[in-house]
Amino acid sequence: MKTIAIAGLQREQIKEQIETAAPGVFTCFILSDIDAAMKVKSGEIDYYIGACNTGAGAALSMAIAIIGYNESCTIAKPAFQAKEEEIQTFISEGKKAFGLSIEHVEHAVPMLAKQLAKV
Numbered sequence: 001m002k003t004i005a006i007a008g009l010q011r012e013q014i015k016e017q018i019e020t021a022a023p024g025v026f027t028c029f030i031l032s033d034i035d036a037a038m039k040v041k042s043g044e045i046d047y048y049i050g051a052c053n054t055g056a057g058a059a060l061s062m063a064i065a066i067i068g069y070n071e072s073c074t075i076a077k078p079a080f081q082a083k084e085e086e087i088q089t090f091i092s093e094g095k096k097a098f099g100l101s102i103e104h105v106e107h108a109v110p111m112l113a114k115q116l117a118k119v
Contacts, residue, residue: 002116003027005036008050008059010102014109018049021110022117033058037066040096047116048097051105054078059099072097075108082108087115 004026006014015028029036029045039045040063048067050059055077064072073090076082078101090098100108 001025001027002047002119003029003045004047004049004116005029005031005039005045006049007031007033007036007062008052008099010051010105013105014049014051017105017109018113021113025117026113033062034066037062037097041067046096048072049109049112050097050099051102052099053101055099055101055104059101060097063097063099067097071095072099074099075112076100076104078103082111084111084115087112091115091119 006028011030018026018028033050036048040048048063052058056074060072073095075087075098098112
């Protein structure tokens with residue numbers, strides 16, 4: 001089973017969206033951003049999802065610092081919805097940490113979960 005660390009705002013809602021979009025595929029852990037990033041960096045957890053008001057600041061700051069900029073990306077921000085082809089590109093590039101703004105949780109998280117389930 002694949003694992004996802006969830007940090008930031010709307011963590012319970014993100015977890016529900018993942019479990020609904022890809023039932024039985026992921027084990028989700030709600031953690032602080034530092035703990036989540038450390039567990040992904042060590043390989044204990046596969047992916048990191050963080051949410052904040054912008055999708056790039058607090059959602060990813062610890063992930064960028066610990067996991068690395070090259071393995072982090074923003075999939076949705078206030079003026080931009082997530083796009084399936086961009087998410088596929090990010091995953092193919094080896095991204096492990098995904099940030100999004102809270103208003104896109106219901107749209108972006110199911111899309112991300114379905115794409116990660118294919119990996």
